Amino acid sequence: MKLATVIDAEHGTRAAVDIDGAWHPLPYGDVGELLADPAWTDAAAAAASTEPLADVVFTTLVTAPAKVICCGHNYEEHIRELGNEIPEYPTLFPKYADTLTGPFDDILIDDRSDKVDWEAELAVVIGRTVSRADKAEAAAAIAGYTIANDISIRDWQRRNSQWMPGKVFEATTPLGPVLVTPDEIDPLSGVDISCEVNGETVQHGNTSTLVFDAVTIVAYISQFTTLHAGDVVLTGTPGGVGAAMTPPRYLVDGDILTTTIEGIGSTVNNIRNAAAKEGKN
Amino acid sequence: MKLATVIDAEHGTRAAVDIDGAWHPLPYGDVGELLADPAWTDAAAAAASTEPLADVVFTTLVTAPAKVICCGHNYEEHIRELGNEIPEYPTLFPKYADTLTGPFDDILIDDRSDKVDWEAELAVVIGRTVSRADKAEAAAAIAGYTIANDISIRDWQRRNSQWMPGKVFEATTPLGPVLVTPDEIDPLSGVDISCEVNGETVQHGNTSTLVFDAVTIVAYISQFTTLHAGDVVLTGTPGGVGAAMTPPRYLVDGDILTTTIEGIGSTVNNIRNAAAKEGKN
Numbered sequence: 001m002k003l004a005t006v007i008d009a010e011h012g013t014r015a016a017v018d019i020d021g022a023w024h025p026l027p028y029g030d031v032g033e034l035l036a037d038p039a040w041t042d043a044a045a046a047a048a049s050t051e052p053l054a055d056v057v058f059t060t061l062v063t064a065p066a067k068v069i070c071c072g073h074n075y076e077e078h079i080r081e082l083g084n085e086i087p088e089y090p091t092l093f094p095k096y097a098d099t100l101t102g103p104f105d106d107i108l109i110d111d112r113s114d115k116v117d118w119e120a121e122l123a124v125v126i127g128r129t130v131s132r133a134d135k136a137e138a139a140a141a142i143a144g145y146t147i148a149n150d151i152s153i154r155d156w157q158r159r160n161s162q163w164m165p166g167k168v169f170e171a172t173t174p175l176g177p178v179l180v181t182p183d184e185i186d187p188l189s190g191v192d193i194s195c196e197v198n199g200e201t202v203q204h205g206n207t208s209t210l211v212f213d214a215v216t217i218v219a220y221i222s223q224f225t226t227l228h229a230g231d232v233v234l235t236g237t238p239g240g241v242g243a244a245m246t247p248p249r250y251l252v253d254g255d256i257l258t259t260t261i262e263g264i265g266s267t268v269n270n271i272r273n274a275a276a277k278e279g280k281n
Numbered sequence: 282m283k284l285a286t287v288i289d290a291e292h293g294t295r296a297a298v299d300i301d302g303a304w305h306p307l308p309y310g311d312v313g314e315l316l317a318d319p320a321w322t323d324a325a326a327a328a329a330s331t332e333p334l335a336d337v338v339f340t341t342l343v344t345a346p347a348k349v350i351c352c353g354h355n356y357e358e359h360i361r362e363l364g365n366e367i368p369e370y371p372t373l374f375p376k377y378a379d380t381l382t383g384p385f386d387d388i389l390i391d392d393r394s395d396k397v398d399w400e401a402e403l404a405v406v407i408g409r410t411v412s413r414a415d416k417a418e419a420a421a422a423i424a425g426y427t428i429a430n431d432i433s434i435r436d437w438q439r440r441n442s443q444w445m446p447g448k449v450f451e452a453t454t455p456l457g458p459v460l461v462t463p464d465e466i467d468p469l470s471g472v473d474i475s476c477e478v479n480g481e482t483v484q485h486g487n488t489s490t491l492v493f494d495a496v497t498i499v500a501y502i503s504q505f506t507t508l509h510a511g512d513v514v515l516t517g518t519p520g521g522v523g524a525a526m527t528p529p530r531y532l533v534d535g536d537i538l539t540t541t542i543e544g545i546g547s548t549v550n551n552i553r554n555a556a557a558k559e560g561k562n
Contacts, residue, residue: 066347067377072443089440094375096348096506112504156505159370161442162353168506223393224437225377225449 003179005030007057017044022052032062032230035127035143058177059102061146067231068095074211074236081244090212090220099168103176103267108274116251119150119237120195120203120259124214131226138219144179147267148234149259154243174267188213191262205238284460286311288338298325303333313343313511316408316424339458340383342427348512349376355492355517362525371493371501380449384457384548389555397532400431400518401476401484401540405495412507419500425460428548429515430540435524455548469494472543486519
């Protein structure tokens with residue numbers, strides 16, 4: 001099953017389900033609200049009797065997660081390019097609901113930083129409350145998988161030991177366009193993940209090489225904080241970030257950032273200078 | 282003005298205001314909901330015409346903040362006891378709404394860790410939306426001050442570079458009992474802050490020695506993420522944490538943790554072994 005949060009002229013933002021290649025509307029404000037209904041699989045299946053949507057504009061897959069928790073240092077190649085050792089435990093940091101943005105929205109940069117970097121990531125969306133779970137319980141709590149790009153403001157991230165400031169700039173992390181349920185995708189067996197800037201591949205990896213797979217990360221997080229339906233977990237990025245290039249390369253006005261995961265699709269975001277867009281330059 | 286979130290038998294949880302030493306109820310579910318009303322100062326003043334509450338039980342001051350952001354390494358003595366340098370920028374990490382607990386609630390520990398440490402902290406509660414603020418705007422966005430204890434699970438905090446896991450165990454951070462508005466308390470000029478375990482003073486500091494004062498932290502956070510009414514900012518802890526003692530000392534079942542800030546009051550929390558409480562031992 002594939003789910004999305006879409007905007008249509010008549011209803012505003014709402015959840016939708018892909019049935020035989022057509023998107024059918026669901027009476028929920030977004031995928032997060034849908035997943036908060038314990039009967040969400042039945043509710044999605046019931047949409048087959050509705051008229052499909054004529055036009056679909058994808059927006060942020062989950063609009064109001066209470067928790068967005070990200071794992072860093074989780075692909076060996078990326079760990080090595082940063083000069084670090086393979087970690088014993090997942091390295092975790094937060095984002096906020098307002099850090100997220102739509103899968104095809106512009107990402108605005110401005111004079112706060114000229115070190116805006118990419119991080120293509122597989123994201124997990126939680127489908128039921130999960131606390132102190134073993135791996136089987138954690139797996140059962142995963143509603144599905146989607147694409148994120150953990151855009152990182154490197155100078156703000158590295159001002160001291162805690163990365164959070166550089167990870168939570170507003171509306172910088174695209175999430176979507178669709179959620180794919182685990183019966184249709186198996187990241188543990190491996191799906192390709194890549195990131196392109198202006199059509200040039202800068203990252204390419206496979207989720208089979210994750211140090212901590214998605215289920216393991218969810219189980220680990222659930223040991224210290226409860227996750228609920230609609231919460232989001234990012235699983236880390238493969239090698240090839242801009243900060244590790246020689247010389248370092250960062251995103252600039254006009255760049256087109258494409259993040260692709262096999263079996264899910266792509267997000268495509270134009271990088272825009274906010275000041276230029278506001279006509280201040 | 283002093284505000285609190287109280288539980289009474291008739292109404293459940295709601296906001297209340299102290300008028301001439303008596304607590305008057307307010308038609309808001311908690312202080313966070315009150316502060317989300319732009320007319321909150323008028324609403325609180327209007328409570329003078331209501332009957333005061335006969336019995337008051339204080340609970341978590343803000344029950345559902347979207348953002349709880351904490352500053353570490355912010356008192357020189359604490360920075361030195363950890364062997365660190367005075368930082369150039371605030372060191373920031375998150376908690377969640379469900380990390381918070383009431384000012385007089387038990388704090389449950391269990392077999393996940395035997396390294397549960399105290400950190401007495403001045404907390405800020407935000408009173409209006411604040412984004413990319415200068416210091417004057419940040420000061421105007423502070424509704425008031427309260428007490429927190431940033432209980433830290435040291436082994437989980439130090440598993441790798443990012444502290445988050447050890448900072449977000451559920452229901453471990455007491456917040457309250459009252460919010461004191463800035464016209465009645467001036468942390469920049471300095472108020473005493475202390476922490477006692479079983480009546481023994483383990484931490485004693487003064488907010489005048491903060492490296493980054495409360496207004497500066499709020500202004501800094503607002504550069505990268507918007508804070509809204511009801512959000513909470515913790516400002517760091519003075520020297521004297523258990524992990525820095527020789528030998529290290531941690532909280533155990535039966536300890537009584539008292540956190541006091543001059544002009545606000547105290548939180549008092551009993552440390553209980555969850556397994557013992559559930560009768561599993």
